[in-house]
Amino acid sequence: MTELIPDEEILFSVETPLGFQVRTTVSYWAIITTIKHPVMLGREVDVQATLRAPDEVRLSQTDEQIYLFYRFDGTKRWVCAVTKRLNGEGFLVTAYRTSAIKEGIHIWPK
Numbered sequence: 001m002t003e004l005i006p007d008e009e010i011l012f013s014v015e016t017p018l019g020f021q022v023r024t025t026v027s028y029w030a031i032i033t034t035i036k037h038p039v040m041l042g043r044e045v046d047v048q049a050t051l052r053a054p055d056e057v058r059l060s061q062t063d064e065q066i067y068l069f070y071r072f073d074g075t076k077r078w079v080c081a082v083t084k085r086l087n088g089e090g091f092l093v094t095a096y097r098t099s100a101i102k103e104g105i106h107i108w109p110k
Contacts (some may be wrong), residue, residue, distance in 0.1 A: 012044065014051040018067070019109060022051050022083045029092075036056035037096040046073065047095045050081045058104030067091070080107055 010086040013023035021038070024032075033041040048073035055078075058067035067090075069081040078101065 012048055014048050016051050016067075016069070016083075016090065018057065019090060020085055020090045022081070022092055024092035031055070032092075032094055036094050039097060040095050042054075043079070043095075046071070046079045047081050047092070050079045051083070052067075052094075054081075054108060056101060057108035058100070058102065059107050061104050068102060068104060073097065 004042050006020050008025040008027060010025045011024050012028045013021050029044065048050050054069040056070045058068045058070070060068065063084075065084050065086055067083045067085060069083065070078045073079050077097050079095065079097045080098050080102075083090045084093050089106055
């Protein structure tokens with residue numbers, strides 16, 4: 001994911017319990033919900049809740065800047081918000097529903 005262009009409209013910016021903000025733009029959310037994971041259309045609030053109050057956070061095994069935030073959605077599935085933290089700033093990479101938590105370094109809750 002590239003850095004946000006200053007004049008792009010921010011859809012949301014959420015403080016995570018790890019002490020950094022994660023944001024996404026209106027245009028990038030459109031890419032997530034039309035190309036990457038259409039099932040997430042209309043689930044912005046779920047993604048924000050996942051970032052704000054995750055049940056679990058894992059650090060990617062292959063990229064130390066990638067964090068996977070998981071929140072149980074009550075239907076034997078999780079909402080996963082994948083973020084990248086670069087120079088202290090967090091950006092949403094993608095969001096999807098999953099039935100399993102990926103391998104990675106468990107960092108939240110401690």
